[in-house]
Amino acid sequence: MYTRCVILVFVSLVVAVNAQSLLPSFTYSLIVSHVGYDFLGNFSWETADDLTHGRVNYVDQATALKDNLTFVSDCKFVMRADDTKKVAKSARGRDSIRIHSLNAYDDALFVLDISHMPEGCATWPAWWTLSEKGPWPYGGEIDIIEGVNLDQRNLASLHTTPNCTMPKVRLQTGSTESTSCDTSVNYNQGCGVSFSEQDSYGAGFNAVGGGFYIMEKSSTKGISLAASRWRAPLDVVLLSIPDAYFPTNINCDYSKHFNAHRIVFDLTFCGDWAGSEAVWNASTCAAKASTCDSFVDSNPDEFAEAYWEINSLKIYTPHGFLR
Numbered sequence: 612m613y614t615r616c617v618i619l620v621f622v623s624l625v626v627a628v629n630a631q632s633l634l635p636s637f638t639y640s641l642i643v644s645h646v647g648y649d650f651l652g653n654f655s656w657e658t659a660d661d662l663t664h665g666r667v668n669y670v671d672q673a674t675a676l677k678d679n680l681t682f683v684s685d686c687k688f689v690m691r692a693d694d695t696k697k698v699a700k701s702a703r704g705r706d707s708i709r710i711h712s713l714n715a716y717d718d719a720l721f722v723l724d725i726s727h728m729p730e731g732c733a734t735w736p737a738w739w740t741l742s743e744k745g746p747w748p749y750g751g752e753i754d755i756i757e758g759v760n761l762d763q764r765n766l767a768s769l770h771t772t773p774n775c776t777m778p779k780v781r782l783q784t785g786s787t788e789s790t791s792c793d794t795s796v797n798y799n800q801g802c803g804v805s806f807s808e809q810d811s812y813g814a815g816f817n818a819v820g821g822g823f824y825i826m827e828k829s830s831t832k833g834i835s836l837a838a839s840r841w842r843a844p845l846d847v848v849l850l851s852i853p854d855a856y857f858p859t860n861i862n863c864d865y866s867k868h869f870n871a872h873r874i875v876f877d878l879t880f881c882g883d884w885a886g887s888e889a890v891w892n893a894s895t896c897a898a899k900a901s902t903c904d905s906f907v908d909s910n911p912d913e914f915a916e917a918y919w920e921i922n923s924l925k926i927y928t929p930h931g932f933l934r
């Protein structure tokens with residue numbers, strides 16, 4: 612039976628320039644709309660080792676479809692971790708998914724509508740964008756959704772070449788965690804902003820049925836991010852103060868640090884962040900296993916909620932063309 616997808620479509624997003632609003636300053640036009648099957652043809656499934664040392668085995672598209680780690684319908688695109696098998700000590704890790712878009716985007720507004728994001732101990736999911744040209748960190752990295760283990764708040768960050776710093780206080784509702792975006796500072800911590808809402812991430816976000824995540828990448832204004840758990844109309848979200856704002860100015864000139872980006876989704880386990888001894892031990896997850904890796908290996912059933920469920924990914928550009 613064919614069911615029409617319930618999706619909000621903004622063919623042309625016309626928002627007046629407003630000094631109080633950081634997000635919109637153009638008339639944006641929808642140029643790309645990914646729903647259901649579109650993801651299969653427009654993204655590439657990556658299988659390389661995780662550079663953040665995660666206990667993960669990224670599988671190719673055919674394997675993912677065969678094992679139902681990727682599930683597609685007219686209205687849904689699901690990417691999950693395997694939650695059926697134990698992982699052998701000698702194996703690379705738990706089966707999971709990492710994909711990147713075939714297209715790359717300069718100035719654009721990205722609107723992700725999700726019903727569920729991966730949650731649970733050992734998980735480290737991310738929705739982010741990365742310079743197509745690189746090599747990293749040239750051209751920059753923008754982490755839009757990111758967190759680990761049982762986190763309740765989203766952490767958005769930029770990672771760049773040297774000479775990119777952010778003011779501690781700026782027009783955003785989130786709190787500044789670190790101000791240097793330079794990857795060579797603080798062991799590549801990046802400049803991070805923790806979202807103010809509890810439930811902007813993980814189990815709480817899923818409990819309310821998910822919502823929108825929006826990122827504006829603008830060479831004239833910089834980078835703005837917003838989350839909306841209640842599916843408020845998009846123009847309301849866009850006219851509100853963003854959760855995280857990374858301005859372009861003399862301390863971080865956008866044109867020197869960012870170029871066209873691909874879109875990436877991934878779900879790794881443990882590794883440099885979720886699995887670091889200090890982070891794992893500090894989390895209540897440590898009561899379940901002495902190390903993150905051993906937790907991943909022995910508890911497949913704990914990964915039942917480790918999945919992305921995407922309703923749509925829409926991309927708008929200021930002038931209505933790709934590049």
Ligand SMILES: *[C@@H]1O[C@H](CO)[C@@H](O)[C@H](O)[C@H]1NC(C)=O
Pocket residue numbers: 679682689
């Ligand atoms: C595959 O995954 C989808 C989405 O989670 C689920 O609805 C479906 O029942 C699964 N199919 C099988 C054969 O397990």
Ligand SMILES: *[C@@H]1O[C@H](CO)[C@@H](O)[C@H](O)[C@H]1NC(C)=O
Pocket residue numbers: 772773774
């Ligand atoms: C960073 O700025 C300093 C001081 O202006 C300059 O000397 C240096 O070359 C810059 N580094 C890069 C990588 O742009």
Ligand SMILES: *[C@@H]1O[C@H](CO)[C@@H](O)[C@H](O)[C@H]1NC(C)=O
Pocket residue numbers: 888889892901
């Ligand atoms: C973390 O916990 C493990 C097991 O309880 C312990 O062996 C290790 O020393 C702890 N590490 C840190 C950094 O707290």
Ligand SMILES: CC(=O)N[C@H]1CO[C@H](CO)[C@@H](O)[C@@H]1O
Pocket residue numbers: 643649651652653713714
């Ligand atoms: C933006 C983009 O690349 N869209 C393509 C997605 O995949 C379908 C077919 O798989 C193409 O027709 C689109 O052009």
